[in-house]
Amino acid sequence: MAEVTTSLFAPATRPAPVAAPVRQVPTQRPTAQPRSPRRWGWLTGAILPVALLVLWEVLARLGVLRANLLPAPSKVLATIVELARTGELWGHIGITLVRVALGFVLGGALATVLGAATGYSRRLFHLLDPLLQGVRNIPSLAWVPLFILWMGIYETSKVVLIAVGVFFPVYLNLMNGVQGVDRKLVEVGRVHRLSGWQLVRRVFLPATLPAYLVGLRSGLGLGWMFVVAAEIMGANKGLGFLLVDGQMTGRPQTILASILLFAVLGQLTDAGLAALSRYLLRWQDTHGQESNG
Amino acid sequence: MLRIEHISKQFDSGTTALADVSLRVQPAEIVALVGASGCGKSTLLRIVAGLDAPSAGRVFINDEPLAGPNAAVGVVFQEPRLMPWLTVRENVRFGLADLAQAEQNARTDAVLERVGLTNFAQAVPRQLSGGMAQRVAIARALVAQPALLLLDEPFSALDPFTKMDLQEHLLHIWAYDRPTLLLVTHDLEEALVLADRIVVLRGHPGHIHEMVRVELPRPRRRTDAVFQAYKQRLLDALDVRAAVAV
Ligand SMILES: Nc1ncnc2c1ncn2[C@@H]1O[C@H](COP(=O)(O)OP(=O)(O)OP(=O)(O)O)[C@@H](O)[C@H]1O
Numbered sequence: 001m002a003e004v005t006t007s008l009f010a011p012a013t014r015p016a017p018v019a020a021p022v023r024q025v026p027t028q029r030p031t032a033q034p035r036s037p038r039r040w041g042w043l044t045g046a047i048l049p050v051a052l053l054v055l056w057e058v059l060a061r062l063g064v065l066r067a068n069l070l071p072a073p074s075k076v077l078a079t080i081v082e083l084a085r086t087g088e089l090w091g092h093i094g095i096t097l098v099r100v101a102l103g104f105v106l107g108g109a110l111a112t113v114l115g116a117a118t119g120y121s122r123r124l125f126h127l128l129d130p131l132l133q134g135v136r137n138i139p140s141l142a143w144v145p146l147f148i149l150w151m152g153i154y155e156t157s158k159v160v161l162i163a164v165g166v167f168f169p170v171y172l173n174l175m176n177g178v179q180g181v182d183r184k185l186v187e188v189g190r191v192h193r194l195s196g197w198q199l200v201r202r203v204f205l206p207a208t209l210p211a212y213l214v215g216l217r218s219g220l221g222l223g224w225m226f227v228v229a230a231e232i233m234g235a236n237k238g239l240g241f242l243l244v245d246g247q248m249t250g251r252p253q254t255i256l257a258s259i260l261l262f263a264v265l266g267q268l269t270d271a272g273l274a275a276l277s278r279y280l281l282r283w284q285d286t287h288g289q290e291s292n293g
Numbered sequence: 294m295l296r297i298e299h300i301s302k303q304f305d306s307g308t309t310a311l312a313d314v315s316l317r318v319q320p321a322e323i324v325a326l327v328g329a330s331g332c333g334k335s336t337l338l339r340i341v342a343g344l345d346a347p348s349a350g351r352v353f354i355n356d357e358p359l360a361g362p363n364a365a366v367g368v369v370f371q372e373p374r375l376m377p378w379l380t381v382r383e384n385v386r387f388g389l390a391d392l393a394q395a396e397q398n399a400r401t402d403a404v405l406e407r408v409g410l411t412n413f414a415q416a417v418p419r420q421l422s423g424g425m426a427q428r429v430a431i432a433r434a435l436v437a438q439p440a441l442l443l444l445d446e447p448f449s450a451l452d453p454f455t456k457m458d459l460q461e462h463l464l465h466i467w468a469y470d471r472p473t474l475l476l477v478t479h480d481l482e483e484a485l486v487l488a489d490r491i492v493v494l495r496g497h498p499g500h501i502h503e504m505v506r507v508e509l510p511r512p513r514r515r516t517d518a519v520f521q522a523y524k525q526r527l528l529d530a531l532d533v534r535a536a537v538a539v
């Protein structure tokens with residue numbers, strides 16, 4: 001617009017128009033401007049949790065809360081510090097992380113293959129999807145006895161259970177993502193005579209990435225949920241073991257420490273995936289893009 | 294250059310979109326297809342693009358029978374259809390696959406220059422205005438230097454100023470290596486500004502009702518009396534006198 005009208009009619013007195021200045025810095029995301037509102041948002045979000053923690057601590061110290069049911073936050077922290085000091089903590093965290101990672105990779109990989117296949121091919125969709133949807137309707141924890149029977153109480157059954165949890169969100173999101181790829185963009189690929197694999201790599205893959213990453217994130221969330229179940233059902237190490245151990249020995253601070261560690265680890269791994277998503281999807285033009293820190 | 298012979302198209306749904314359409318287009322000729330909505334213009338263009346197969350009839354490009362998308366044919370759709378994850382430059386390069394890297398780069402830069410988007414080469418589609426995005430789409434279609442360029446209402450979503458600007462621009466680009474242009478449009482003035490020949494489609498199923506050769510020197514002035522006379526003639530051919538206020 002500006003080009004057309006100004007080149008023809010701009011009177012000499014009017015200041016010379018600057019050609020589209022905003023669009024000249026395409027590769028850099030604006031950093032300075034959205035910072036301050038985002039930080040304020042973060043602070044606002046911290047008010048309630050901090051207030052609750054302080055209240056909890058005070059009530060615990062005053063003896064209003066019974067220490068054998070709900071120990072003070074400081075005592076929970078001290079438990080974690082103690083576990084870290086003896087070195088025991090790293091063993092628990094390590095084995096839990098390994099289980100989640102293995103289950104995530106196993107379930108995620110299988111879901112990627114099947115989700116891509118059923119999304120891409122109508123025929124495979126009709127062949128496989130009813131079965132998978134049927135299996136999905138079984139509450140996943142119902143598998144536990146069977147898995148233990150088949151694979152024993154040790155690592156295999158745990159990893160497989162976590163993989164089952166990870167599988168479905170990844171599968172569903174990827175399949176829907178592939179099926180939802182804009183036909184118009186696919187046509188552009190066809191007009192340029194892309195072969196099957198090129199079409200997948202240059203159109204389907206990038207177009208599906210947003211849905212796939214959403215699937216991976218919710219899959220990871222379920223992975224953390226299922227590792228708790230897997231470790232509660234029998235383990236001698238891991239954060240889930242700490243839960244059971246705290247219960248058996250009547251030490252709620254151990255249980256709370258374990259819960260806190262689960263929360264922190266879950267949050268950290270999710271934040272990692274979220275950062276990866278933001279990096280991979282920086283081309284996206286969406287509403288939440290700038291604020292969704 | 295392009296030969297369309299007795300094309301008919303019936304969709305699976307039962308709709309017959311085209312009935313026995315035949316058309317010959319010379320090299321470097323600019324042909325506009327006009328006609329009421331739903332008369333099969335897009336369908337015809339998609340068949341020539343190799344995206345849909347005709348139910349009957351054949352298409353020849355340089356005497357080769359057409360079977361699917363063809364390297365000699367470039368397509369510009371009504372929407373820019375840019376890949377949102379690619380930069381402007383990468384989107385244009387999308388039109389080139391089997392060339393050496395250096396050649397790809399040189400051609401991409403050259404065509405970006407021609408559509409005036411060199412400064413936006415690193416931008417991503419969401420940073421572009423509608424007119425700029427459509428220029429990128431044109432660049433992507435041109436970068437492989439097709440002998441035939443198909444355009445389906447390429448400017449219909451743009452405001453009048455940008456539209457006229459891009460029409461000029463298209464002629465300018467066309468003059469560079471003079472591809473054959475087959476252009477679908479609803480806009481009779483657009484057809485009259487650009488085309489050597491205007492094909493009027495009518496009816497359900499669509500068939501060729503009339504062809505009008507535009508014998509006006511370029512650049513053409515919309516306010517010109519002869520131009521307006523041509524426009525009236527097209528309106529008559531389309532039988533829309535009553536519906537359109539000129
Ligand atoms: N994929 C399809 N399946 C079934 N019918 C279709 C399909 N595409 C188009 N049609 C029908 O074919 C006829 C011609 O459609 P087409 O899109 O070619 O019209 P058009 O002349 O391009 O219209 P417009 O000017 O509105 O773009 C219409 O009746 C339409 O409903």
Ligand SMILES: [Mg+2]
Pocket residue numbers: 334335336445
């Ligand atoms: Mg159309």
